[in-house]
Amino acid sequence: MKILFVATEAAPLAKVGGMGDVVGTLPGILKALGHDVRMLMPYYGFLNQKLTIPAIPLWSGSVMYNEVEVYETTFPTAAIPLYLLGHWSFATDEVYGGEGEDWRFTLFANGSTEFIKDHWKPDVVHCHDWHTGMIPVWLALEPGVATVFTIHNLAYQGPWQGRLRQITWCPDPLKGHNTLAAALWAADQVNAVSPTYAQQIQTLEYGEDVEDILTEIAPKLHGILNGIDMDSYNPATDGALVQPFSADTLDRRPANKLALQQEVGLDNEAAPFLVGVVSRLVEQKGIDLMLPVLSRFLDATDAQILVLGTGDKAYEAALWDMTMDYPGRMAVKLLYNDSLSRRIYGGTDAFLMPSRFEPCGISQMLALRYGSVPIVRQTGGLTDTVFDHDPIAGTGNGYCFSPYDPCDLMGCLMRAWEGYKYQPQWQALQKRGMAVDFSWHLSAQDYLKLYDRAIQHKKTTFSQRLAQAQALAAADSAAAAAAATPNPVAPASVTAPPPTIPTIPKP
Numbered sequence: 001m002k003i004l005f006v007a008t009e010a011a012p013l014a015k016v017g018g019m020g021d022v023v024g025t026l027p028g029i030l031k032a033l034g035h036d037v038r039m040l041m042p043y044y045g046f047l048n049q050k051l052t053i054p055a056i057p058l059w060s061g062s063v064m065y066n067e068v069e070v071y072e073t074t075f076p077t078a079a080i081p082l083y084l085l086g087h088w089s090f091a092t093d094e095v096y097g098g099e100g101e102d103w104r105f106t107l108f109a110n111g112s113t114e115f116i117k118d119h120w121k122p123d124v125v126h127c128h129d130w131h132t133g134m135i136p137v138w139l140a141l142e143p144g145v146a147t148v149f150t151i152h153n154l155a156y157q158g159p160w161q162g163r164l165r166q167i168t169w170c171p172d173p174l175k176g177h178n179t180l181a182a183a184l185w186a187a188d189q190v191n192a193v194s195p196t197y198a199q200q201i202q203t204l205e206y207g208e209d210v211e212d213i214l215t216e217i218a219p220k221l222h223g224i225l226n227g228i229d230m231d232s233y234n235p236a237t238d239g240a241l242v243q244p245f246s247a248d249t250l251d252r253r254p255a256n257k258l259a260l261q262q263e264v265g266l267d268n269e270a271a272p273f274l275v276g277v278v279s280r281l282v283e284q285k286g287i288d289l290m291l292p293v294l295s296r297f298l299d300a301t302d303a304q305i306l307v308l309g310t311g312d313k314a315y316e317a318a319l320w321d322m323t324m325d326y327p328g329r330m331a332v333k334l335l336y337n338d339s340l341s342r343r344i345y346g347g348t349d350a351f352l353m354p355s356r357f358e359p360c361g362i363s364q365m366l367a368l369r370y371g372s373v374p375i376v377r378q379t380g381g382l383t384d385t386v387f388d389h390d391p392i393a394g395t396g397n398g399y400c401f402s403p404y405d406p407c408d409l410m411g412c413l414m415r416a417w418e419g420y421k422y423q424p425q426w427q428a429l430q431k432r433g434m435a436v437d438f439s440w441h442l443s444a445q446d447y448l449k450l451y452d453r454a455i456q457h458k459k460t461t462f463s464q465r466l467a468q469a470q471a472l473a474a475a476d477s478a479a480a481a482a483a484a485t486p487n488p489v490a491p492a493s494v495t496a497p498p499p500t501i502p503t504i505p506k507p
């Protein structure tokens with residue numbers, strides 16, 4: 001099968017969050033299964049430092065009154081053809097941000113569509129999040145190319161119809177009130193990144209105002225759990241750790257805790273319960289819930305907290321301020337650092353992720369893989385991957401709470417802190433987490449089935465879609481013709497001179 005991934009992130013080249021992990025790993029797995037997989041992403045300014053990119057473009061075209069070019073290179077970790085769509089607006093050091101973001105990524109989606117139609121037509125185009133949302137819209141009437149749209153984060157939906165009409169020509173009528181909604185209607189298949197989240201987004205609580213569309217498209221909506229890159233994220237071989245370890249050599253793990261404490265300025269002791277956070281600091285991740293609870297937890301226990309993340313300035317400031325009250329017991333690193341994140345997964349005792357909502361979550365899976373016991377709120381993909389520890393039965397792989405409530409989070413943290421005191425049981429808990437197979441192999445099979453469904457859907461609905469579009473176009477041109485025709489000649493009764501009234505002869 002010929003498959004093209006189109007996305008704005010792909011680790012290790014460009015990663016802001018979990019979407020980068022997915023797009024950076026899944027194509028390589030599918031290629032290893034024998035498929036012709038290629039990738040297309042924006043040509044960011046920083047890519048020249050990471051890749052060898054030819055000076056001469058492979059393709060060039062014109063979109064939204066702008067010239068764009070596509071350069072071909074190779075995706076480094078999987079030896080896959082990588083197409084980079086170049087335009088001056090992508091020559092920045094950041095993936096996201098800036099005022100023209102909606103324009104820039106609409107240009108990316110439209111340019112990608114032209115490239116697909118013109119240069120390489122795969123069987124399936126796999127689109128990720130709103131940035132690529134216009135691709136399924138444009139390809140809906142392109143025979144032989146099916147589309148799959150993956151929702152990594154429903155909270156971000158792209159430009160609305162009115163704005164879209166300002167920046168690009170839109171099919172009329174565009175089905176859907178913004179880019180993401182239009183993609184939900186137009187794509188041949190849609191999936192969310194965990195089974196639970198695929199159900200939750202059909203409800204008012206999690207639907208982000210598109211729950212009605214999601215309910216209506218339910219027959220083509222699926223939930224496929226993300227995997228992780230088990231080779232790159234392997235505590236037994238990870239060069240970022242001072243002391244690599246495995247489930248069989250857990251006795252080597254504490255060296256990583258001590259080195260981590262020293263690196264970030266925490267008191268250098270083995271005994272305190274060290275809780276880590278690696279996260280985008282945004283509302284989704286439950287930072288507002290965490291803030292008031294952390295200080296109480298630190299007051300009530302001997303625990304230590306370490307946070308690595310960037311995001312909303314208010315959260316950054318609040319976390320930073322809190323460190324002043326707990327010298328040696330709380331450290332906050334307001335930066336993006338892949339190597340430090342690995343040392344946090346490999347050196348902390350527990351990993352906190354109290355998300356308000358979570359489409360899947362990669363971080364809790366990485367924590368489990370590295371023996372850091374997750375403490376999570378049961379929502380979305382966290383429900384599908386972390387199971388509450390029952391010390392009597394000896395089951396579960398983490399600590400879970402459910403209501404989005406400070407008391408519930410506090411209770412859960414206290415349970416974990418208590419549990420840590422019983423080291424033999426704690427190590428059994430760590431080992432259960434490390435034994436879970438989060439490799440992509442199962443989910444890759446599910447994606448292949450989804451691609452087949454998309455191809456079938458395209459075949460069975462194409463003639464109907466085409467007929468609808470032709471009927472719309474015919475109605476449009478009839479209306480336009482009627483508006484352009486001059487008034488018909490007025491009937492004779494109107495144009496004829498008024499009848500003369502016969503004069504009655506005088507008697």
Ligand SMILES: Nc1ncnc2c1ncn2[C@@H]1O[C@H](COP(=O)(O)OP(=O)(O)O[C@H]2O[C@H](CO)[C@@H](O)[C@H](O)[C@H]2O)[C@@H](O)[C@H]1O
Nearest residue numbers: 017018019152279309335336337338341359360361362363
């Ligand atoms: N400051 C920092 N320094 C270094 N590394 C950092 C970092 N902040 C975050 N990361 C890394 O970014 C990734 C975060 O992935 P998640 O899936 O947990 O969340 P995210 O919300 O970004 O992803 C969205 O997309 C993914 C993919 O579908 C879904 O799993 C998820 O639920 C959805 O919200 C992890 O690899 C983590 O280590």
